[in-house]
Amino acid sequence: MPLLSIRNLSVTFATSRGPFRAVDGVDLDVEAGELVAIVGESGSGKSVAMLAVMGLLPWTATVTADRLTFDGRDMLALSARERRKIIGRDLAMIFQEPMSSLNPCFTVGFQIREAMKAHLDLSRAERQARAVELLELVGIPEPERRLSAFPHQLSGGMSQRVMIAMALACKPKLIIADEPTTALDVTIQAQILDLLLRLQKDSGVGLVLITHDMGVVAETAQRVCVHYAGQQVEMQETRGLFRDPHHPYTAALLAALPERAQGRMLPSIPGVVPGLADRPKGCLFSPRCRFATDTCRNVPPPRAGAEFGFALCHTPLLAGVPQRREIAA
Structure with missing residues (x-):
């Protein structure tokens, strides 16, 4: 059984x-020790889908799913008290903006120890020793002194390392990393990603990586989910996706990579992601798709099956694939 299993997840605000509807019919399985990447433009529902799993959406959000299980437990059936026993202990999240996610009123040591106090049966001295161990693990020098620092006294890279330490504090089974290198310079980005991957391999924790960086995806992920306008338009193993993308949106994303560009101008995708008032009747990508037909513009697309995934498309960019085979349940 997968560590995390999601079927037909939808979020409506x-x-x-x-x-x-910010998230529309998302499916995802993550095995223990597996790294799955979620990619797509800003506003495509990547973070909202994972915040729904964490139970961190505001009251204006309505979350529905045919299945939403973590480690064999039905997350939708749990009470708020039962969910709090899992979130932060077995299921942790590294948020996108460390400077706004850390509480400026408390030291980083207090914030790391707080998670352990809530979930682990450790004495005060044991929590302090574990906090020092965690800062050493994520590569922060002078960890005893840094525990007394406030978030504004740390650089962006150090703040992100503190967020990773907090996520690892209770030895979770699955970590969701929401664009963990946003707003960091290139050198620090590489260090943070190397740290995450090393910790993931050493501990065997499952990792869901939300990112815009297709280069990172190519080097790290086993499978890739592509989101567009709240929908999951393609899922494939990483090698297959880069070699043979099935959805026109995925193909357009890959064509825009600098290393794949031909000529002096980078190709771009015309138009914008549809919002609340301009959503097409059929395929949401049809106004921007050079392969779109009248059927695409007026009929919602089926899932076209493939050996290791699917494409949400009437005419997937793949020959000889059955058009309406659903993803395996």
């Missing part, structure tokens, strides 16, 4: 202009 109540707005002044009516309901808005």
Whole structure:
């Protein structure tokens, strides 16, 4: 059984202009020790889908799913008290902006120890020793002194390392890393990613990596989920996705990579992601797709099956694949 199993996850927000579906029918399985990447433009529902798993969405959000299980437990059936016993202990998240995710009023040591106090049966001295061990693990020099520092006294790279230490504090089974290198310079990005991958391999923890960096995906992930306008438009093993993308949106993303560009100009995808008021009747990508037909514009696409995944498309960029085979349940 997968560590995390999601089927038909949807998230709808109540707005002044009516309901808005930010996540629409997402499926995902993550095995223990596996690294799965989620990619897509800003606003494609990547973070919202994972925040729904964590139970961290505001009251305006309505979350539904045919299945949402973690480590064999139905997350939708759990009470708030039962969910809090899992979140932060077995299931942890590294947030996108460490400077806004860390509480500026408390030292980093207090914030790391707080998670252990809530979930682990450790004495005060044991929590302090574990906090020092965690800062050493994530490569922060002088860990005893840094535990007394406030978030504003740390650099962006150090703050992100503190966030990783907090996520690892209770030895979780699965970590969700939401664009962990955003706003960091290139050198620090490489260090943070190397740290995450080393910790993931050493501990065997499952990792869901939300990112815009396709180069990172190519080097690290076993499988890739591509999101567009709240929908999951393609899922494949990483090697297959880069070699043979099935969805036109995935193909357009890969064509825009500098190393794949031909000529002096980088190719771009015309148009914008649809919002609340301009969502097409059919395929959400059809206004921007050079392969779109009248069927694409008026009929929601089926899932076209493939050996290791699917593409949400009427005419997937793959010959000889059955058009309406669903992803394995």
